[in-house]
Amino acid sequence: SAVISQKPSRDICQRGTSLTIQCQVDSQVTMMFWYRQQPGQSLTLIATANQGSEATYESGFVIDKFPISRPNLTFSTLTVSNMSPEDSSIYLCSVEDHGSGANVLTFGAGSRLTVL
């Protein structure tokens, strides 16, 4: 199955700063997805990252706050900009896992951000 590596696994950040999260997959994938899981909550899709085009954002999420890069078929970054305590969440990337069979969507281990 696909191996997804996320960095950092966790971080404590100061209000007003920005942090970039990396997602690396061990196989080429067309689309990568970024989700947010706020404390004690379910997962919400932030955006879809396609290689060679602008990311598409879900309602309530904007590029200025969550800029995304997708330079190749195995890598993506999500930046959380000008952070506030409300941004304290786990951020997860997801891809279709061809190694596990069709239709399986696999998640990375997540990046747990705490904003003080």
Added chain:
Amino acid sequence: ELKVEQNPLFLSMQEGKNYTIYCNYSTTSDRLYWYRQDPGKSLESLFVLLSNGAVKQEGRLMASLDTKARLSTLHITAAVHDLSATYFCALHRTDSWGKLQFGAGTQVVVTP
């Protein structure tokens, strides 16, 4: 608006007994997922259900899908402590490939 509703949100189980988690959704879709999340961990894929009447089983867990009723169930047989976790259902959105709409999750605690 697409809605995915899970219930119950919390389930206290006694070891050895059987329980069911329900997942209702508001629009049609081509697949439904069940995931497990342990505290502080990421999501583990349990099942992908593709068609009406689909039933999949792994160990003490069995998932089924009724697309006409827009209902999926996750049945736990003879609960054991190792099954303590949060279980999410997630509906594949048909507006764009690969996007999931998650239910709120069911926190399961299994006690002796």
